[in-house]
Amino acid sequence: MAAAPRGIFQVDALKHLLTDLFASPVAVDRWEQVEPWAVTRVWLQGTSVLPRSVVVKWIPNGQRDARTAPWRLRTELAALQFLSEDLGIGLAPRVIAADSAARFLVLEDLAPRVALDQLLRRDRAAAHGDRLAAFARARGALSAATAGRAETYCTRRAELGPVDAAADQTGRLAPLREEAIQRASALGAPLASRAAHEFAPAMEELNAPGPFLALSNGDAEVNNILLHASGPTDARLIDFEFAGYTHALTDAVCLYVPGPAWLTVGDPTTTGLADQYRHALARGIPEANDDRRYGNGLAAACVSWALVRPQRFALLDTRSPGDHSRLQLIATLEAAARTAETYQALPHLTAWVRRLAIILRRRWPDADQDFADSTRFPPYQARH
Incomplete structure (x- = not known):
C-alpha cells in the first residue's frame, strides 16, 4: 500500500469508524488523493454491506489559513445531512460517517461522475x-x-x-x-x-x-x-x-x-x-x-x-x-x-x-x- 499523503486524515481512525458503523471489520485497500484539495478517494475491503469506495474530506494539520478551519467541515456536515435527512433530496453526496475528533467526513463516492x-x-x-x-x-x-x-x-x-x-x-x-x-x-x-x-x-x-x-x-x-x-x-x-x-x-x-x-x-x-x-x-x-x-x-x-x-x-x-x-x-x-x-x-x-x-x-x-x-x-x- 502506498504511504499516506502528508497531512492526510488518520487511516486507522477511518477504519475504526467504519468498523463500528457497519459492525464488521473494515480494511483500507488503497487510496488516491484528489489534488489539490484535502479530498481522498478510499477503496475498502470488508463485507458486502460496505460501499466499494468512499470519499474522505479532511482538514490538514499545520496549515493556518481559513481553509483549515474546523467550522468548514461542520458546515458541510450540517448542510449535507439537512439535504438528505431533513429534506430527503438527492442533490448532493450522502454522509456515511463523520469523526469530529479526527476532523474528517466520509461521503458517498459519486464516481464515475466528473x-x-x-x-x-x-x-x-x-x-x-x-x-x-x-x-x-x-x-x-x-x-x-x-x-x-x-x-x-x-x-x-x-x-x-x-x-x-x-x-x-x-x-x-x-x-x-x-x-x-x-x-x-x-x-x-x-x-x-x-x-x-x-x-x-x-x-x-x-x-x-x-x-x-x-x-x-x-x-x-x-x-x-x-x-x-x-x-x-x-x-x-x-x-x-x-x-x-x-x-x-x-x-x-x-x-x-x-x-x-x-x-x-x-x-x-x-x-x-x-x-x-x-x-x-x-x-x-x-x-x-x-x-x-x-x-x-x-x-x-x-x-x-x-x-x-x-x-x-x-x-x-x-x-x-x-x-x-x-x-x-x-x-x-x-x-x-x-x-x-x-x-x-x-x-x-x-x-x-x-x-x-x-x-x-x-x-x-x-x-x-x-x-x-x-x-x-x-x-x-x-x-x-
Whole structure:
C-alpha cells in the first residue's frame, strides 16, 4: 500500500469508524488523493454491506489559513445531512460517517461522475449543452427545495457548534464592494447620486431576500457539480463548506457572469439556461415568476459579484499586457451590466459599471477587446 499523503486524515481512525458503523471489520485497500484539495478517494475491503469506495474530506494539520478551519467541515456536515435527512433530496453526496475528533467526513463516492468544468475545458461548451442545462436546473432545484426551511437548517448547524446565520456571503463581501466604489472613484468613475440611489436598495434586496432566502453551497460554479461524461445527466452538487442561507439569485450569477475560472460564460437567455434555472427555482419560490422582482434581484446579485472582483485591481495593474486576468475583470463588469440591461433593472448603476469598464479598457489597451466575438471568446473559455 502506498504511504499516506502528508497531512492526510488518520487511516486507522477511518477504519475504526467504519468498523463500528457497519459492525464488521473494515480494511483500507488503497487510496488516491484528489489534488489539490484535502479530498481522498478510499477503496475498502470488508463485507458486502460496505460501499466499494468512499470519499474522505479532511482538514490538514499545520496549515493556518481559513481553509483549515474546523467550522468548514461542520458546515458541510450540517448542510449535507439537512439535504438528505431533513429534506430527503438527492442533490448532493450522502454522509456515511463523520469523526469530529479526527476532523474528517466520509461521503458517498459519486464516481464515475466528473466535475463539469473538466468537461467544458476538454470539449468546449457546445459539446455539453445538456450538462450545462442540468447544472442550471440543479442550482434552481437546490434553492426551490430549501426555501422556507432556514430554521431547520440553522438548528441542525447550531448543534455542531457556534454559527452566525447573519454572516452570509453577502455580508462577508460587503467591505469588498465598498472598496470597489472607492477604487472606481479614484480611477475617475465616482458613484453619482442616481446610481447611489439604486445601489442601496439593490444591496438591501440581497440582505433581506424574503421568499428568495434559500440554501447555497457558497460556491455556485461548474467545478462544484458532478455529472456523467456521457449518458444520464443526473447531477450532484458538491463542496458545501461555505454553505448558508442567502438570496437564491446569488446562485444564478454564475450563469450570466464569469466566475474565477472563465473569461466568458455566454448568454444564458439565448442558450436556454436562464429558463432552465428559473423554471426549477419557481417550483419552490413562486415569486420567481414575477418578472420585475426576479429581474431586480438577479441584476443586484450580478452587480454585487462584479463589484467584488476589482479587489484585484492593484495586482492586475502591475501585470504584463495580455494577462487574462485583465480581460476577465472587464468581461465580468460588462456581463453584469448586460444582465441588468436585459432585465431592465438598475439603469443608473448599470451605466456606472459600464463607465468603470470603459476606464479599464483605456488604461489597459491590451484588454480592449470584443467579448461578443464568439470565435475568439466562446462560452466558457478558460482564463489562463
